[in-house]
Amino acid sequence: MMSLAARSGAFSPYMQATAVTVAGPLQALVPGVVVKGENNLINPKKQFLCRESLNGQSPKTGPAVTVSINGCAGVRFAHTDIRIPDFSDYRRPEVLDPSKSSQESSESRRIFSYLVTGATTVVGVYTAKTVVSQFVSSMSASADVLALSKIEVKLSDIPEGKNMTFKWRGKPLFVRHRTEKEIATEVGVNIAELRDPQHDNDRVIKPSWVIVLGVCTHLGCVPIANAGDYGGYYCPCHGSHYDASGRIRKGPAPLNLEVPYYEFIDDETVMVG
Amino acid sequence: MALTKTVYNLLFRRTSTFAVTIMVGAILFERVFDQGGDAIFEQMNRGKLWTHIQHNYEKEGEE
Numbered sequence: 001m002m003s004l005a006a007r008s009g010a011f012s013p014y015m016q017a018t019a020v021t022v023a024g025p026l027q028a029l030v031p032g033v034v035v036k037g038e039n040n041l042i043n044p045k046k047q048f049l050c051r052e053s054l055n056g057q058s059p060k061t062g063p064a065v066t067v068s069i070n071g072c073a074g075v076r077f078a079h080t081d082i083r084i085p086d087f088s089d090y091r092r093p094e095v096l097d098p099s100k101s102s103q104e105s106s107e108s109r110r111i112f113s114y115l116v117t118g119a120t121t122v123v124g125v126y127t128a129k130t131v132v133s134q135f136v137s138s139m140s141a142s143a144d145v146l147a148l149s150k151i152e153v154k155l156s157d158i159p160e161g162k163n164m165t166f167k168w169r170g171k172p173l174f175v176r177h178r179t180e181k182e183i184a185t186e187v188g189v190n191i192a193e194l195r196d197p198q199h200d201n202d203r204v205i206k207p208s209w210v211i212v213l214g215v216c217t218h219l220g221c222v223p224i225a226n227a228g229d230y231g232g233y234y235c236p237c238h239g240s241h242y243d244a245s246g247r248i249r250k251g252p253a254p255l256n257l258e259v260p261y262y263e264f265i266d267d268e269t270v271m272v273g
Numbered sequence: 274m275a276l277t278k279t280v281y282n283l284l285f286r287r288t289s290t291f292a293v294t295i296m297v298g299a300i301l302f303e304r305v306f307d308q309g310g311d312a313i314f315e316q317m318n319r320g321k322l323w324t325h326i327q328h329n330y331e332k333e334g335e336e
Binding site for chain 2: 107110111114115122125126129130
């Protein structure tokens with residue numbers, strides 16, 4: 001029924017049940033503009049009767065061609081009733097008066113504009129930096145993961161000549177307290193005859209302590225400490241012999257035992273990881 | 274007014290100095306804003322945080 005009423009066009013006034021006048025869809029020509037008083041160009045009190053009275057109704061500017069002594073040919077009625085929009089609510093108080101020069105107040109207005117721009121940009125830069133750093137830091141490892149990634153070893157528990165195994169990041173970690181004799185032997189090894197040439201000093205921080213990962217570089221078995229031809233480690237799986245510095249000396253393994261990052265907190269403690 | 278005029282002429286007039294001003298201002302603003310926020314948080318939670326009651330549980334020279 002509603003669609004019929006809407007589409008019936010010219011008949012719609014007769015098909016409506018009510019005769020109440022409601023506001024039409026026509027909007028003001030310049031919406032959203034504050035209007036302070038009407039400012040019509042024509043004088044509505046003047047009688048609109050003859051050519052002479054029309055003379056006063058027409059706008060004073062624009063194309064007007066005189067064809068007689070007192071007649072105005074270019075009489076334009078269109079747009080003479082348009083209200084002049086009043087933008088004074090949007091203007092700064094310094095430039096409200098159109099007759100006053102805006103030159104004197106230009107500096108303060110400019111400083112204000114730059115200050116507002118600068119302050120907004122400062123806050124924007126801070127926000128952007130915070131958001132970006134939040135996202136980037138969310139990619140790094142969390143604190144509980146980082147806490148598990150380190151192990152502290154109390155060195156006084158390990159007697160000289162002994163090797164102890166710890167679990168570190170799911171892998172066995174060998175901490176070996178070497179004797180003076182072992183240190184002298186390993187330092188004196190000729191690097192040229194090694195498969196993976198590496199001097200003993202490059203593999204240890206303190207010569208008494210060798211800290212290596214207990215994973216054979218061949219196929220990943222766990223070597224046995226204080227065994228093998230060189231008195232260091234021996235892998236039972238395929239017979240790789242490592243010396244007391246964890247270097248490969250004999251067997252199928254291609255590389256020395258891996259040395260993790262570690263640092264001595266004090267004389268008694270070492271932190272691995 | 275003279276101060277703002279000096280600031281405008283020194284910092285805002287050129288785009289280069291304006292950009293540098295914004296960067297330095299952002300760093301200063303970050304410090305002030307973050308530390309101010311932390312201070313307000315600690316003020317509102319006075320006596321509840323670990324740093325406030327730590328001395329009750331940890332003795333000197335012990336760790």
